[in-house]
Amino acid sequence: MKWSQTLIPTLREAPADAEIASHKLLLRAGLIRKLAGGVYTFLPLGLRALHKVEQIVREEMDRAGALEMLMPALQPPEIWQQSGRYETAGNVLFKLKDNGNREWVLSPTAEEVITTTAASEINSYRQLPKTFYQISVKFRDEIRPRFGLMRAREFIMKDAYSFDVSDEAAQVCYLKMYDAYARIFARCGLKAFPVEADTGVIGGKFSHEFMVPAETGENEVVYCEACSYAANIEKATSGIPKTAAREIGAALEKFATPGVFTIEALSKEPFSVAANRQIKTLVYIADSKPVIVLIRGDDQLNEAKIAGIIGTTILRAATAEEIFAAMGAHPGSLGAVASTLESQQKDPIRRFAESLRDAPKIYADERLRGANGMTTGANEDGFHFHNVSIERDIQVTQWFDLRTVTAGEPCVKCGKPLKIRRAIEVGHVFKLGTKYSEKLGSTFLAEDGQRRPCIMGCYGIGVTRTLQAVIEQSNDTNGIIWPVSVAPYTVCITPLNVAPEGAVMKLAEKIYADLAAQGVDVILDDRDDRPGVKFKDSELVGFPIRIGIGEKSLAKGEVELKPRAGAMIPVKPDEVVERVVQLIKDSTPAGK
């Protein structure tokens, strides 16, 4: 490609709405342009890079035996109602109406469609196992799109779905995909690592996310350097000890705490109750019903955990008004001690609470199990209790691990201190089980004559996000540093004098033709611009290899081979093609 023939609108300055390095570089290097919030056009150069990522994904999916297909992005809402996700994923579903007022949804993933297809086309164990995938545009109604392609309303995702006859067979599929993912990210030049993950909206039993470490990532990962443990913070647990029991079994003691509404205030004079001897009482609204969550005063609730336990995504903190209606006291004085909770809730003015048939469920963190001598709100404004024994005084519905792990806690596997770092989620693999196959009727007749639901798995890769993650992980002050595997062009030839009959341009044209003949993706910067402009642009765009040709070096019988991330190598003109081909070979990971 000749530079003058394509469109590479580089910018000296980044648009003001770009925050992170990769987003700025995508815009400055002329790869994408924003059409609206979270909606982007891929310009020619950006599309080339995107296609390279897609091709790597395609090759590895094919290698793993998955079958490519293409499903509609525009989908009828009925199948979403059937799976139950019309409600549970409702906050991210784009919904629209056609001119006949019929409703449609724009697909964020395609479990419903593929399961519907499998239901009608797969009927026998003889047809299994099967894994299908597609690379297509997806939609999410993001509350707050940001960081360019990282969190967009419209994006490209590879989604794959496996159908198996048994858990054992599904496990084989899962591992195959897991391996394929490791290969894909390695080929993209990404340092991605798998972590245990929460299953979120998709649902299912078991999952891993593939994470790219980055300060600007929107996820936090808990990991152990001593052993293999790594988990999304939404899922992570630690070996932190339970609250130490105290010897005494003293009776409840109510005391006045006027103006004290925080854990911190209660930990100071004159009360001096350490945060780790307090019980924090939180109220959430899950599917429009209040639930009470208890956690130790010095711990943080992990909302993803409680949402997972209740099995809803429609979970939010209750407002002060809702809390008073449900509890009969205001935040800061709440408590779940049985007697007070009951008396407050029975108060006739608590209409909201009365409208609920059942008392709110009380979920407590495991770390509080067996705790006594604790302090918590009396569920009466301005009062707290001392000497609370949680098992004696509070009717806990169920115990769970609900707290958020913090750095330095002992690893749940090996006991060494855990670390936490930020990361970008680029891939996600799930074991789905029969959640969708049961609801949408994807069953098969087994060898024994029994009809059973398929065991499913699903596997996603954010293709556009992966592209941006590559840039986020590989750039410097001058611009992008593309790995060869996803660079829009591998080689940029930069003649410093573009006079058509000059020796410089003639040599440039020859090297260009020779490289192209070798199958190298090469671009020739034939613009009649000053050298500085051309050098800056080639570094901003980040081509892995630049071949500089100018009168000065040519007089010495040399051209300049400049790897984007390395030092300049003088090379004889008739050796340059060979050297370039070798460089490309050296920088391509084995196994391709």
Added chain:
RNA sequence: CGGAGCGUAGCUCAGCCUGGUAGAGCACUUGGUUUGGGACCAAGACGUCGCAGGUUCAAAUCCUGUCGCUCCGACCA
């Protein structure tokens, strides 16, 4: 959904407080000079000052509404 900020040339922004002829740099066009790290000179083109309404003799500027964008928050009672 709550709070804050911003919408002026393709991009970065000034002008707004204190109402009175629409600005700069970069980019773009033409001519000339220059030519190994984002050149220089000259001439030029590019704006319903987000949109709608109001106040006023007069609105980019003040007021109201609206749309869009950005940031913070929407666990830590």
